Amino acid sequence: MRHSPRGGVGRTSVSDDAQFHPPQALFAISTTSIHPPVDPASASYLQISPRIQAGPHIKSTMSNPFTLNGGACLAMTGKDCVAIACDLRLGQQALTLSNNFPKVFNYGDVWLGLTGLATDVQTIHSLFRYKVNLYRLREEREIEPETMANLVSSTLYERRFGPYYVSPVVAGINQRTGKPFICGFDSIGCIDFAKDFIVSGTASDQLFGVAEGLWEPDLEADELFETISQTLLNSLDRDALAGWGAHVYIIKKDSVTKRLLRTRQD
Amino acid sequence: MASSYLLPHAQHAPHAHPTASSQPRQHHWSPYTENGGVILGIAGKDYVIIAGDTRSSEGYNINTRTARKIFQLGSGIILGVVGMSADGEELARKVARKIDDYKRNHDKHITVSAAAVMLSRTLYQKRFFPYYCQPLLGGLDENGVGAIYTYDYVGSFEREQSRAFGSAAALITPFLDNQINLKNQFVPGSNGEEPRTPGDMPRDLVEKIVKDAFSSAVERQIEVGDGLQMVTVTRAPPRAEEEEATVEDDDEWTGSTISETLSPLKQD
Numbered sequence: 001m002r003h004s005p006r007g008g009v010g011r012t013s014v015s016d017d018a019q020f021h022p023p024q025a026l027f028a029i030s031t032t033s034i035h036p037p038v039d040p041a042s043a044s045y046l047q048i049s050p051r052i053q054a055g056p057h058i059k060s061t062m063s064n065p066f067t068l069n070g071g072a073c074l075a076m077t078g079k080d081c082v083a084i085a086c087d088l089r090l091g092q093q094a095l096t097l098s099n100n101f102p103k104v105f106n107y108g109d110v111w112l113g114l115t116g117l118a119t120d121v122q123t124i125h126s127l128f129r130y131k132v133n134l135y136r137l138r139e140e141r142e143i144e145p146e147t148m149a150n151l152v153s154s155t156l157y158e159r160r161f162g163p164y165y166v167s168p169v170v171a172g173i174n175q176r177t178g179k180p181f182i183c184g185f186d187s188i189g190c191i192d193f194a195k196d197f198i199v200s201g202t203a204s205d206q207l208f209g210v211a212e213g214l215w216e217p218d219l220e221a222d223e224l225f226e227t228i229s230q231t232l233l234n235s236l237d238r239d240a241l242a243g244w245g246a247h248v249y250i251i252k253k254d255s256v257t258k259r260l261l262r263t264r265q266d
Numbered sequence: 267m268a269s270s271y272l273l274p275h276a277q278h279a280p281h282a283h284p285t286a287s288s289q290p291r292q293h294h295w296s297p298y299t300e301n302g303g304v305i306l307g308i309a310g311k312d313y314v315i316i317a318g319d320t321r322s323s324e325g326y327n328i329n330t331r332t333a334r335k336i337f338q339l340g341s342g343i344i345l346g347v348v349g350m351s352a353d354g355e356e357l358a359r360k361v362a363r364k365i366d367d368y369k370r371n372h373d374k375h376i377t378v379s380a381a382a383v384m385l386s387r388t389l390y391q392k393r394f395f396p397y398y399c400q401p402l403l404g405g406l407d408e409n410g411v412g413a414i415y416t417y418d419y420v421g422s423f424e425r426e427q428s429r430a431f432g433s434a435a436a437l438i439t440p441f442l443d444n445q446i447n448l449k450n451q452f453v454p455g456s457n458g459e460e461p462r463t464p465g466d467m468p469r470d471l472v473e474k475i476v477k478d479a480f481s482s483a484v485e486r487q488i489e490v491g492d493g494l495q496m497v498t499v500t501r502a503p504p505r506a507e508e509e510e511a512t513v514e515d516d517d518e519w520t521g522s523t524i525s526e527t528l529s530p531l532k533q534d
Contacts, residue, residue: 237443
């Protein structure tokens with residue numbers, strides 16, 4: 001709370017010289033800073049690559065909550081259909097803890113994929129179950145995918161300075177218009193409306209590469225299933241932090257097919 | 267994407283920073299730069315393709331849109347290098363010189379397998395100040411079969427069928443697994459029991475896949491783009507019977523034909 005300029009009320013007892021201390025982060029996220037503290041040991045030119053030391057995507061998993069538990073998620077559009085898929089791995093760095101940890105959740109007519117820190121995945125899932133249930137009671141109808149996108153965005157932005165470490169993906173078909181809808185978010189709620197596909201998780205580079213090569217517009221439901229499955233499977237095989245089975249949802253206006261993919265178990 | 271919105275780190279907060287007047291500031295120079303780009307190599311039954319983009323960048327700046335990353339080293343051997351372009355070019359010059367020396371000393375062309383070992387030794391010679399580049403060596407082996415040799419910075423190497431190196435390697439590698447090595451694909455009607463076997467792929471199909479891989483990478487990786495350089499080694503067409511080989515002819519005869527094409531990629 002800020003000091004009240006009028007005085008009298010509020011936190012006037014706080015002494016003026018109290019310094020602002022940034023909240024202690026649970027995970028210290030360090031990125032390359034403009035003026036890095038110079039460590040004589042690391043100043044040697046023998047350390048080959050600046051990218052290997054401090055590259056944004058080759059960070060130690062303990063300091064990066066987004067890659068601690070591993071996992072991948074992918075959504076794609078087709079002709080009058082959408083698909084959303086995820087892997088099943090839950091790990092702690094290189095150690096696999098579970099091979100049955102789905103990352104796609106359903107809220108009526110909307111599907112939400114969540115990758116990132118597993119505890120936040122579960123927290124966010126129960127939070128949205130709560131919020132969508134309240135929405136359904138108040139509105140007496142199911143939430144639309146576009147509305148869900150804005151709900152996810154504003155919910156994440158509420159935690160702008162202490163974010164949930166998740167990269168959500170929304171998919172669904174608008175039951176009023178019949179229009180397929182997908183979108184993705186960063187961890188503080190910036191929406192990425194995509195016409196083609198959305199990727200998230202530790203295999204996102206691989207997913208981008210394969211999806212860009214395999215996806216084409218107006219795929220029928222069965223073609224879309226093949227495309228999203230091949231994209232996910234081949235990407236998972238090149239990511240040590242994701243895999244161990246997959247769930248694929250093919251969503252049409254009045255039918256949903258959920259398939260479990262058998263994959264390599266390594 | 268695993269982006270991070272950092273909380274202010276204690277050391278980076280303004281008040282914890284040494285001010286310009288009170289503390290000496292240490293400047294740092296690095297002998298290495300990263301020039302981006304991506305290369306890929308595919309070995310077929312009787313051909314080898316190494317392809318690379320022609321962008322050379324430093325950070326967000328593009329130094330040139332027409333930098334070639336694939337070099338013809340002589341004796342039917344080609345080399346693709348990605349990483350620091352200065353080191354890559356120096357390495358290519360050095361190996362080309364050694365291949366030429368080999369020909370003069372032994373009066374015969376070096377084989378790819380011998381050149382592969384030679385490149386490994388060349389990299390290891392600089393074990394404690396390595397060339398900052400990832401090389402991909404290609405050529406036809408003693409049986410005329412395509413060979414790709416891949417290396418790390420200090421010379422450990424392996425013969426492979428296909429490999430992508432560089433800033434879009436993570437994007438291209440799984441695509442190649444799927445389209446060249448037919449990973450996760452099964453024979454239709456076999457109910458997922460019989461995997462498709464990667465057989466002899468026709469060269470024109472592989473060239474199409476290579477172009478697709480690059481145009482996909484260009485869409486999502488800013489360090490890749492501008493142009494596609496594709497260098498192919500094939501068996502030379504058999505010489506006519508009446509054309510008797512002379513000593514001079516044999517001197518140049520490698521049994522390989524190298525062709526090079528340049529095609530545009532998106533420039534944004």
